[in-house]
Amino acid sequence: MSPAARSAAPVLTIDGPSGSGKGTVSRLLAARSGWHLLDSGALYRLVALAGSLAGVASEDVAAHAQLARRMRVVFESDPLGAERVLLEGSEVTGPLRTEAAGAGASRVAAWPAVREALLERQRAFARPPGLIADGRDMGSVIFPRAELKIFLTASAEERARRRYKQLKDKDSSVTLAGLSLEIAERDRRDMTRSAAPLVPAADALVLDSTALDAAEVTDEIYAHGRSRGIFD
Secondary structure (H helix, E strand, O other): OOHHHOOOOOEEEEEOOOOOOHHHHHHHHHHHHOOEEEEHHHHHHHHHHHHHHOOOOOOOHHHHHHHHHHOOEEEEEOOOOOEEEEEOOEEOHHHHOOHHHHHHHHHHOOOHHHHHHHHHHHHOOOOOOOEEEEEOOHHHHHOOOOOEEEEEEOOHHHHHHHHHHHHOOOOOOOOHHHHHHHHHHHHHHHHHOOOOOOOOOOOOEEEEOOOOOHHHHHHHHHHHHHHOOOOO
């Protein structure tokens, strides 16, 4: 294990496929624990979005890797606590959460050069009092020594339904059938890519959230954290 893999603060990782609820649960856990939050998926979305805004060819791996290293990103909240993401000083929160951005993230995340460019950037989020790290390879690659690793999943049908509920008021063109196909294709890409495929870490706890709401999943993970002594 390289020194870079060691964290400067306790880390709880939550990995899983699109629509499993890991983003919502991670935000709830960060608020409850007072720990920092890493939304690693947003970083990959930002790489794809930055490339699109800069007119970079969609398959130009080297240019996207350069953007991953150099892009200026700020994660913050507005006065009401809602998420705000700034890219090069401009707010991109809306475009970042579209299905198109998610597809772009899945595309660039398959490139080892981009993953390597973001590696230390992600690890730098681990600082006291602790970090909730949300993504697809947080426990298997980025934080292999995390104090607690969760792999959160749900049925494909439930994940599509959740994404539809999230997006229907923002994008009138989305359909449940279309989202089901997109999620199936993204699962295939994420699970079969050569660089850090989407799989549970060997020591991860696998939780199925199909029949649970976000609050119930948060409670269960927090209880596991308390049993490990990482939460009060």
